[in-house]
Amino acid sequence: MDGAPLAQPDVGPAEQAQQHHRERAVVGDRWIARVLRVGAVVSGGMFVLSLGLEALPQSERVHVSIDLLRKGAASLLLVTPVARLAVAGTLLGLRGEWRYMAMAAGVLGLLALAVGTGIHA
Secondary structure, three states: OOOOOOOOOOOOOOHHHHHHHHHHHHHHHHHHHHHHHHHHHHHHHHHHHHHHHHOOOOOOHHHHHHHHHHHHHHHHHHHHHHHHHHHHHHHOOOOOHHHHHHHHHHHHHHHHHHHHHHHHH
């Protein structure tokens, strides 16, 4: 071979659009993965920190700190999938997939309704 670059076959507009759609899907998946990863890591860190506080001399301040950290970590674990659903719904809407975005919004609305009803009960 003479070192000339290999000729790429012409890529039509349909193939370009499909490639662009795949790239946007990968970017969306990365955002969703980040939300889940950050929620899990921060929550786990809060649990570990609360365990570390167990080694301190016991006082009311330490007990309150441990309790707040554990409740915050548990709450974060519960909120992380909801945040993932909000990110996914937004990304689907940006991609023009209105039906799936509406489904995600509907699920979020039902969750908000259930939480609101539970708070007032």
